[in-house]
Amino acid sequence: MLRLFLVAVFVSLTTFVQSAPLRITITEGVIEPLPYAAPAFIGETGASNELAIKITELIKSDLFGTGLFREVPKSSYISGINNFNSPIQYSDWKAINVQALLTGSVLLTGENLSVKFRLYDVFSNNELGKGLQFNSTKQGWRRIAHKVADEVYSRITGEQGYFDTRVVYVAETGKKGSRKKRLAIMDFDGANSNYLTDGSFIVLAPRFSPTGESVLYTSFETGTPQIYLIDVSTAKRTVLKNRKGTMSFAPRFSPDGQSVVYSLEQGGNTDIYVMNLKNSSSARLTSAPSIETAPSFSPDGSQIVFESDRSGTQQLYVMSSLGGSAKRISSGDGRYGTPVWSPRGDRIAFTKQSRGRFHIGVMRVDGSKERLLTASFLDEGPTWSPNGRVIMFTRETQGERGVSVLYSVDVSGRNLKKVSTRDGGSDPSWSPLGK
C-alpha cells in the first residue's frame, strides 16, 4: 500500500510540477465568406461540356448568394482538375487559402443527364462527406445543380441547404391603385416562375403546406375574404367553408398538415380558430373582444404565436395550440405583427412599425433578444427558409410609382438582397426543402 501511495504521489507531483499547457481564449473572429474553389465540372463527352459549365455556374451562384462563400478565382489556381478521379494536390489548394474544393463531372447521353461531385476539406486533407451522383433528364439540370449546392452548403455549414426549394407569392402587375394580383410560384432564385391563379380576384397570403403539395390562400372571389386550398400540381381549388356572414383569412397549416389555424371575423370581432381538414370541424382558440390574427404554429405544434391589440396596441402573444391564456412576448416600442415561428423553433420573425419605419426583426420565443434586421418605408410579411437561416419578405417603395418586390436577408442581418421575380411580388411563402 505504501508503495502504491508513493507511486501515486510521484506521478501526480511530476505532472503538477511540469508547467500546465498555456491556455488562451479566443472570443473574436472574422466574419468573412469562406474561400472555396469550384473548377468547372468536367464534361465527360463533348456534348456535356456546355451543360457542365452551366451547372457549375449555377452551383456557384447559389453558394455566392448566401453571402457565406467566396469563390477563389481560377487565375489563382496552382493546379487544376482535369480528371474527376485524379488525386487532389491539397498543398496547391492550401497555398491559395482554399478551404473547400468542389469537383464534379457531367455526362449527357441523349436526354439522360448524370452529375457527380466530390467535396474536399483542404486543410484536413480529406474528402468532406462522400461523393454523390445525381441522375435526371437534361431538363432537370437546374434542380441537379441546386441539389449539389444544397449538399455543399450542408456539409460546410452543418445546416440544411435551401436551394432546391420554391416560393409561392402574390405577383403584382399594373399601377398602384389597380394592380392585378395573382398567385405565382417559382424556384427560390426566381427561375421557372408560373401563375397559379388568373388574376380575376384579389388574392392574399399564400402559405405552403408542410409537404409542399398544396397552398392555402385568401381570395375575395365571393366578395368577402375566404380561405382556399389549391393543389400546386393540378391547380385544383377547394374552399374551406365557414359560416355565412363571416370573413376568414390569415390561414396557416399546422406542422402535421392535418389542420389549419386562421382568423375569423364575425360581428366586428376577430378571433383565432383551428379547423380539422379531415372533417372540417372548427374550434375557437381565442375569445377576446380585440382583434386576434396572423397565427403561426411552433414547429412541434404545441404553441401558437399571434398578434393582438388586446393591450391597446398591436403586440405578439404566445398560447397553447389548444387555446387558453396567452402570454405577451413583445415589449419594445411600436407595433408588432405577422409573427412567424422559425423552423428551428428558436426564434420568431415579425414585422415591426416604429417611428414611421417598418422593420423585419427576430426575437427569441420568449420575446428576448429582439433584433431588427431591416428598415424601410414598408417591410412586412416575413417567411423563413426551410433551414431557418434566411428570411424573405415584401418591401414596398414609397410614392405613386412605388412597387412591391421581394427581398431576403440572412438571420444575422447580413446579405440583404432583392429576390428576382418576373413581376412585382408580395406575401412570399417558402416551401419545404426539395419541394
Next chain:
Amino acid sequence: MHFGHYISGFAHLGLLTGLFISPVFQKDRDPIEYSNVSLISQQEFIDLTATNISPVVSEEPSTLKPAEENDDKLNLKFNAESSVLKSEGPEVVLDEPLEPVIKQPQIEVANMQKPHEISEHLQPPVSEKLNSLPNVNNEANKLNKRSTVLTPTNTPQPEINFSQSLKSTAKTVDELDIVGDKKKASADNLELSLKPKSRPRYNPETNFEDKSEKQVIEANISNEIQSPALQKSLSNPLTETETDNLQSAIQACWLRDPGSLTEDVKLTIFISLDRNGRVNPNSIKVIEISGGDDDAQRVAFRRAKIAIISCGKNGYKLPPNKYESWREIEVVFDPTI
C-alpha cells in the same frame, strides 16, 4: 502566469518531505496482548521450582566434526533441466504437503475474435453500406411530384434519381474515430481526448527494489525540478503581450458565422507546437465542447482547426527561449461571449 501553481507545488513538496522524515510512515508497534492472571499457592510454587533441573556442564567441550561424504546425504546438485538448485537427500514422506498446492485458475478464452475480425465487424463492407442506402426510386418519385401549373409555359419537372454514393478516395471526416466521452462531445467526427497525452508520465521501469522508495522518489523529483528546460520555463512564462499576439494571430483566421448554430458552440482545443511554432496537425484534439447540436459542433471544430492550422502554417511567432511555455497550448474558442 502559473506562479500560484509553482508555489503550491513547492508547498506540496515540502509537506511530503516532512512526511518522509517524520515517523508517520514507520511501521506500527506490535500490539499489546492481554492474558488472564491467577494466583498460585505456596505449595504449587515449591513444586514448580523443584522440577527445574540445573544444566550439566561437561568437562570436554564437544567438537564439531565435518560431515562425511555419505553422512546424512545432504548435497546440493544443479538441476540443468529446471535451472534451479534442488536438494537431494533422504526422502521425507509427509502425510500432507507443507504448503497448500495453489492451483492456477483456468482461464477460458471467451470466443475472442482476431483484431481484423473485430475491425470487419465494426466497419461493414462497402456493399452492405450501399444496400443500406435509402431506396432511390422512392426519393425520385417524391421529387417528381413537383407541380405542373396552369399556364402553358408549365413544364413537368424532370425526374432526378439519387444514385449511390461514390467510392471515397480518402478517409472522410465522417469516418474519423471518436475517442473520449460522448456526453461531452457527441459530434461523430471529433477527435476527442479528455487529457493531453504528452504530459510527463511515471516511468514504470523505475527499480524500487534496488533503492529505497524514498530515495527513488526524492531523486526523481529532484531531477524534474532541476531540469534546465523546466527551470527556464518556470522562470520565463510568456508575457501578456506575447500571449495577446498569439490570440490575435489565431483569431485572424477564425471564420465566424453569426447566423448559424455554431455561434452556440464553445470548444477547447489542445495543440502542440514544434520549436518553430508550427502546429502538429495530429496533436489537435477537442478536450471540451458544449452547446449546439452535433452538426454545429462538427462544423465549429472544423472552423477552429482550420483557424489554427491556416494561421500557423508558417509557424506562430513565439519566443524560442520560452518554448517550454508554449509547446502545448489549450485554445478556447468561445463565440458566446
